[in-house]
Amino acid sequence: MTKPLLRVGLIGSGFMGKAHAFAYGTAAKVFDLPFAVELHTLADANPELARTAAEALGFARATADWRAMVASPEIDVVHVTAPNALHKEMALAAIAAGKHVHCEKPLAPRAQDAREMAEAAEARGVKTQMGFNYLCNPMLALAREMIQAGELGEIRSYRGIHAEDYMTDASAPFSFRNDPVGGGVMADLGSHALATAEFLLGPIARVMGDAVTAIAERPDGQGGRRPVETDDVARAFLRFESGASGSIEASWIAMGRKMQHDVEVYGSKGALLFTQERFNELHFYSAEDPKGRRGFRCIEAGPDHPPYGRFCVAPGHQLGFNDLKAIEMAGFLDALAGRAPEPFSFRQGLRIQGLVETVLASAREERWRDA
Amino acid sequence: MTKPLLRVGLIGSGFMGKAHAFAYGTAAKVFDLPFAVELHTLADANPELARTAAEALGFARATADWRAMVASPEIDVVHVTAPNALHKEMALAAIAAGKHVHCEKPLAPRAQDAREMAEAAEARGVKTQMGFNYLCNPMLALAREMIQAGELGEIRSYRGIHAEDYMTDASAPFSFRNDPVGGGVMADLGSHALATAEFLLGPIARVMGDAVTAIAERPDGQGGRRPVETDDVARAFLRFESGASGSIEASWIAMGRKMQHDVEVYGSKGALLFTQERFNELHFYSAEDPKGRRGFRCIEAGPDHPPYGRFCVAPGHQLGFNDLKAIEMAGFLDALAGRAPEPFSFRQGLRIQGLVETVLASAREERWRDA
Amino acid sequence: MTKPLLRVGLIGSGFMGKAHAFAYGTAAKVFDLPFAVELHTLADANPELARTAAEALGFARATADWRAMVASPEIDVVHVTAPNALHKEMALAAIAAGKHVHCEKPLAPRAQDAREMAEAAEARGVKTQMGFNYLCNPMLALAREMIQAGELGEIRSYRGIHAEDYMTDASAPFSFRNDPVGGGVMADLGSHALATAEFLLGPIARVMGDAVTAIAERPDGQGGRRPVETDDVARAFLRFESGASGSIEASWIAMGRKMQHDVEVYGSKGALLFTQERFNELHFYSAEDPKGRRGFRCIEAGPDHPPYGRFCVAPGHQLGFNDLKAIEMAGFLDALAGRAPEPFSFRQGLRIQGLVETVLASAREERWRDA
Amino acid sequence: MTKPLLRVGLIGSGFMGKAHAFAYGTAAKVFDLPFAVELHTLADANPELARTAAEALGFARATADWRAMVASPEIDVVHVTAPNALHKEMALAAIAAGKHVHCEKPLAPRAQDAREMAEAAEARGVKTQMGFNYLCNPMLALAREMIQAGELGEIRSYRGIHAEDYMTDASAPFSFRNDPVGGGVMADLGSHALATAEFLLGPIARVMGDAVTAIAERPDGQGGRRPVETDDVARAFLRFESGASGSIEASWIAMGRKMQHDVEVYGSKGALLFTQERFNELHFYSAEDPKGRRGFRCIEAGPDHPPYGRFCVAPGHQLGFNDLKAIEMAGFLDALAGRAPEPFSFRQGLRIQGLVETVLASAREERWRDA
Structure with missing residues (x-):
């Protein structure tokens, strides 16, 4: 029985962007994930940066247009690892497009913005996760x-x-x-x-x-x-x-x-x-x-x-820090598959x-x- | 040159009473103390207890009457290690008799009592010390x-x-x-x-x-x-x-x-x-x-x-806890001799x-x- | 510029077999590897075991016939993580077929067998590596x-x-x-x-x-x-x-x-x-x-x-144990590319x-x- | 009931000589020793050194003539903490005079000398101890x-x-x-x-x-x-x-x-x-x-x-190093009193x-x- 496909769009390729990509690589091998994961598109600040990162991190496509990416019907889940100031806009756009969203902490600079994001996700019925990786230990x-x-x-x-x-x-x-x-x-x-x-x-x-x-x-x-x-x-x-x-x-x-x-x-x-x-x-x-x-x-x-x-x-x-991120990612996928709560x-x-x-x-x- | 004599009266022979006695024993050997220390009298709750403790801890005399002891002209310094509730009365009596006083912490249950004690000592011109032993490390x-x-x-x-x-x-x-x-x-x-x-x-x-x-x-x-x-x-x-x-x-x-x-x-x-x-x-x-x-x-x-x-x-x-008390005691004696501040x-x-x-x-x- | 392809054959899917597969997954993302790595075939004791493991570890093909695999022109490098007793036979077969070989320790039960293996590899001009992972720290x-x-x-x-x-x-x-x-x-x-x-x-x-x-x-x-x-x-x-x-x-x-x-x-x-x-x-x-x-x-x-x-x-x-294996694998690939000694x-x-x-x-x- | 007197003679006042003196001071207070200990005489290389050390360490008398001291009927137990090369001669003299002997390690440079010392003590019926202080922990x-x-x-x-x-x-x-x-x-x-x-x-x-x-x-x-x-x-x-x-x-x-x-x-x-x-x-x-x-x-x-x-x-x-020596000394005195084996x-x-x-x-x- 083949696993359903999960097409991942990642925004950002810094510290946490890399960690997410590493985590997918590891989780796919270490866990019996409920999905076949496809690292579909990596979005970054400009085409050159995006292309280099996509290649390094194993994404099939690169783009400088995160809006297009989160809206694309070819993407199932969006990972937001861009600068904090952009989290809200990106996540809301992804949610609006019906995508599941993993967002690095903090959700937004202000709790009122975070509330808007949480409520939007719940209203839209998409699943969400935040990167509280230490708890995955x-x-x-x-x-x-x-x-x-x-x-x-x-x-x-x-x-x-x-x-x-x-x-x-x-x-x-x-x-x-x-x-x-x-x-x-x-x-x-x-x-x-x-x-x-x-x-x-x-x-x-x-x-x-x-x-x-x-x-x-x-x-x-x-x-x-x-x-x-x-x-x-x-x-x-x-x-x-x-x-x-x-x-x-x-x-x-x-x-x-x-x-x-x-x-x-x-x-x-x-x-x-x-x-x-x-740890x-x-x-x-x-x-x-x-x-x-x-x-x-x-x-x-x-x-x-x-x-x-x-x-x-x-x-x-011993596990390393990146392993904790892999556990985090596996937990998210279990939630997406309905196997476990977020x-x-x-x-x-x-x-x-x-x-x-x-x-x-x-x-x-x-x-x-x-x- | 012979050292001046310092005659010690100790009230109490519990945890801290013992520690004070041990400290004198050690300090006398480890340091070049400014005094020849005589463990003169140990006062405790009753004669039997006092006698046993005096013998064990190397005091020459024992008494159940701490008031008499602190008033005695044969005592130069009084150590108060009795229950906290008695600290004030004992210390004030010793101060009134012109004795230097070492008192275990706390000085008294209330700061206002402690103030009375500190002021009495200063007014009377006697030197004082408290048992903040960890600081002697x-x-x-x-x-x-x-x-x-x-x-x-x-x-x-x-x-x-x-x-x-x-x-x-x-x-x-x-x-x-x-x-x-x-x-x-x-x-x-x-x-x-x-x-x-x-x-x-x-x-x-x-x-x-x-x-x-x-x-x-x-x-x-x-x-x-x-x-x-x-x-x-x-x-x-x-x-x-x-x-x-x-x-x-x-x-x-x-x-x-x-x-x-x-x-x-x-x-x-x-x-x-x-x-x-x-430590x-x-x-x-x-x-x-x-x-x-x-x-x-x-x-x-x-x-x-x-x-x-x-x-x-x-x-x-490595030093042990009792060594810290010996350092404390040596510091007190230096203060009594005017070698150093309290x-x-x-x-x-x-x-x-x-x-x-x-x-x-x-x-x-x-x-x-x-x- | 596209990277040359490196097609990997893995024998064994136990503790170390898994670790090798994890290591490739991680190394491909973490390092700028000189090759595009293809996890080509996983060989194990029987077809069922091999298929399950291949799927879990991300290998495209599975086989119970390691001999065929190591001889296949589609394989560039062979990883031997089978039981120790089989290391020699497997490695020699791979060497004979001109494949680079990574073999878990020990090479063979006896040094004389190990010598035969080392000499065979040198004579054939293939590159080799052993799994002394702790040294990759x-x-x-x-x-x-x-x-x-x-x-x-x-x-x-x-x-x-x-x-x-x-x-x-x-x-x-x-x-x-x-x-x-x-x-x-x-x-x-x-x-x-x-x-x-x-x-x-x-x-x-x-x-x-x-x-x-x-x-x-x-x-x-x-x-x-x-x-x-x-x-x-x-x-x-x-x-x-x-x-x-x-x-x-x-x-x-x-x-x-x-x-x-x-x-x-x-x-x-x-x-x-x-x-x-x-560590x-x-x-x-x-x-x-x-x-x-x-x-x-x-x-x-x-x-x-x-x-x-x-x-x-x-x-x-902090790095984890599997990260050490990823460093090990990256070092091997650098050697294969002539970037560094084995x-x-x-x-x-x-x-x-x-x-x-x-x-x-x-x-x-x-x-x-x-x- | 008064305790029997034990008159101590100490040879040497360096690292270990001091430690022995400290140990007696502490042991007398901490333990219920079977003896009233008198720090009788301290012998050192010259009169001046001996006098200074005796005063510092609480010995009543000082001498530069260790031979006289170990022979004196006023001494019950001799502690040898002089340079290693002298251990044998000193210990044998003390044994010959019927004194119990505590000797710092090593007994003597050669095992054959040590044997002579052990046998002499046993033949004379005196008790002995060596300073293996770490074991007293x-x-x-x-x-x-x-x-x-x-x-x-x-x-x-x-x-x-x-x-x-x-x-x-x-x-x-x-x-x-x-x-x-x-x-x-x-x-x-x-x-x-x-x-x-x-x-x-x-x-x-x-x-x-x-x-x-x-x-x-x-x-x-x-x-x-x-x-x-x-x-x-x-x-x-x-x-x-x-x-x-x-x-x-x-x-x-x-x-x-x-x-x-x-x-x-x-x-x-x-x-x-x-x-x-x-420790x-x-x-x-x-x-x-x-x-x-x-x-x-x-x-x-x-x-x-x-x-x-x-x-x-x-x-x-926590105990300190000198406390271990006090335990050592108390053990020796228990042995001298027949309360416990050496x-x-x-x-x-x-x-x-x-x-x-x-x-x-x-x-x-x-x-x-x-x-």
Whole structure:
């Protein structure tokens, strides 16, 4: 029995565009996908760029006209990995054309735009996904499974961090990341911290935010200086609907940190520690281990932690970042085939974006806000 | 030349009482103390307890009458390690008798009491010290030295944690730790996190607190249940006078954690990571290391980090917790001899206690407060 | 300009067969390969198995007749991932047909067979590669670069380990791994330890081996027991031609270890530590760091460490095991295109196999042997 | 009831002399020692040195005449921490005078001398101890207890290392450590690795040694160069009487390593990892943990691991190196009081020294030797 064809249109060929293309390549081999995937067309800013990228990434066609591509009846699903400012327009156009859409985070600079996108997709009946790739890690799936199964008992407190250092250089010019609309670290990295928190512990009910501009001005690229208003480091206290309390922090000026996406979950019977810096490990403390023999144990990813076994039959060999994207893509295709719910839809993305805005509003107003 | 005699009176022989006695034993050998120390009298709750402890800990005399002891002209310095509720009365009596006083933290349940104590000591002209032992670690001294020397550049952000798990058991009865006056984790552990933060980065200017009671009630020890009002986990956003921002967290329900007193300091040129779990190490990232060769380096304690060399001439052998107390005691004696300022006086303890109260008030009022 | 076509025939679809197919998929997108790769035919033990695997792994055709496939003029390169016992026959047939051959390790159970294979390939003028995937890690490339550039000074000593635990279960039946010809842990894992040692420090000159059968007999699969003669743990002292000394150890009964492929290199000016358990890190100690600031620094893989940047433009995201195989495959294709020497040819594989046999012979004879 | 008096005479006040004095100070407070200890006399190379040290370390008297001191009826126990070359003469004199003797390792440069010392002590009926301080660690006691209780199942393999870097500097002059008689790293550090191996797994039956001089000559201190014959790095394969196999390595040129005293023990049901670099931890893997939840767990030292609780009632506070010496001293005093067997007597020290010589002889002769 041949599989139905899925014709993919990709907009953008930067960091995430490449990652999507890699992910399809890997997913097609690693998973038993419900579709025969055809990398149909790659759209980029100009014909030359598009052609080169299409060739490199295995797309059959290239175009500089993303509008035509998303409207084409030959395309089934559109991947939006263009600059953030364009996400909304592109996604809405694709949705209007009845295409399923995978959009990199953030959906749009403002939650109100994100809401428009989520609602458009739902109204049109197309499926959507956002790129919250860290959540595709088997070790975080294990963490959630353990929490939900009660292996940690009642969850009492949580700490989440996402810190990197790509904005530490004060001499680097003002960029889209510093744009007062949609920029800032809570949006860029804090969104991951918030998504992971809800992935593991369920809905956040209230937040109290803190947002700090650590590098007050940056070169404007034209010989002058431009004041920065967006957050370089941002924090939030959290209350979960479950009753647990917690906190998150996001920083892009954490010198030396390349991928400190950390999680600590403390329950009445156990605890979990995780860091994306060593994301093939999950550290588990069980208060039920014998006295004198207790300690955080380092569980290494292996075939016991699906879908790791799809990638490698032996434990300890480790997945890489691009493998997480392949898992993400496979999840999306399962959703398209009706095999499973959307792993992280626009609706969920909207939720995160709303949380980001609520945290920032709370920080600005210096008061707790319902989430 | 013979050294002047210093006659020590110790009140209490529990965890910290022992630690003080051990510290004198070690300090006398490891350091060139300015005094010949005589462990003169140990006071405890009853004569039997006092006698046994005095014998075990090397005190010449024992008494159940601490008032007489602190008043005795044969005592030069009094160590208060009795239950927290008694600190104030004991310290004030000792101060009134003109004795130098070392008091375990907290000075008193309320900052106003602590203020009274600090002022009494200053008025009477006696020297004081509090037991902020973690600050006596050579690796934290190194951290401070590096920060002050500018090795990290301008400090931008800070994260401090002190989490343990000794209150995780919800079936453990209500105790002094749960007392609405002076109890709670921000006072017990958060005080360390706050002290370390100011030790490294200087004065905190503003705080926004968060305080959570995770175990809502506990057995009252009489067959009933008693509601708990104190904080089991507490957090604060921080603004330092230097302009840096940060956060701290304190928890005594962090299952599995025995001594997570963590510090992360991020600057414009480097970063430091420290955990009391491995307190003979300091991790340092320098942005000035060559490209492709950068990373957090694990500096192991050694003779390059005074006063480590006093304990051991070879690096990597490691200090223990009791050694930190010995360093604390030696610092106090240096202050008594006028060799050095008081390392952590009642005045400083009052500052921390004030911070604790400000954090808790801020949490209660749900608003930022000046510190 | 279109790329020349490279038509791939793969024999086997198990652990390594899959890994090869995944690697082609990834390499085609991540690298600018010199060929347009066509996954032409997959051969496996029977038609059904071959067809299913071909479909899953993206091969256009399937066959149960590997002989026909390797002889076919439509195939340019043959990948041998069938059981070890068949490697020689398959590779020789492919070589005879003038095909380039990638063969998983070991080349053959005996070095004399491996020699025949290497010589046949050289005589026929085809290119060869073996699957020493761990060596494809950018962090080991960095290690070698640092050693060769003298960043560690004169290399004085070395320690290598490859330990896992997949043979710990004494009730698991006797298998091909226990076959006196070609089996044993020095061949299976020690070969990696030896290859890494020579990769980093250059040729080994002399060895003294130690080989131990820890599980003396295993079920024979027919209700009886069968004595085991092969090594479960094996060790060697090493002398490198450079003058450095070292040791390696291989174990497949190291309970709890999933991937302890460790390296420690000590020089007169610095040292390196590496473990495959955290293979996106390299730990570097420089004696030239300032006094009091020295320590092993944890270098995280990033774009500074090629070809990491091909996979991801941001540091800290991490490669996975399958990415190492993609690097391996890209290296082979570069060799086929004459862009670069063969990264790990049959000749080099023969070298490792010879070392394995020399270590085992030395262990048996209980004397040092020239390598 | 008053305790019997134990009058201590100490020879030497360097690294280890100080450590012994510190240890008595601590042990007297931490443990319920069977004796009232009097630090009676400190003997050193000249009167001035002795007096200064005695004062600093709390000894009542000082002397430059160790012979008189060990002969004095006022001394009950003699501690020998003078240079290695003098150990024998001093210990024999003390034994002859009927004194109990604690001697730092090595007993003497040659095993035959060590034998003489052990036999003299036994003949005279005095008790002896050697300073194998690492074995006094509660976490190694725990490891042994777990092994002996069968928690790891049948022990199959072992790896021990003791590596430091205090001899890496090739420009440092020839010293007593390089003396062909008694010098070398196998004697200095390998002795620890051997002692730990037998402490944990019981008697070693056979060894195959490897000894390497990495720095071929050193300044002779007189403007010339002197060839070095002793080992800078040495290794041994081991066979234990239990049937387990293993290896040890000793190095004092392991750049960057300050205290790599590592142990790995692999059994049929579990495994243990330990490093002195983090000696308040023991890592334990149990194959009996549930599938998917297995991993090395980091057990932190606490009151569950005696005698930790003597030092501190709370877990995670950590012991330091000097605390290990205090445990050592308390063990010796228990032996003197007949409460317990000698923890590490001259007889056991002789055993280790014999092993060292056997390893070195084996290395020289390039053949296995019975141990």
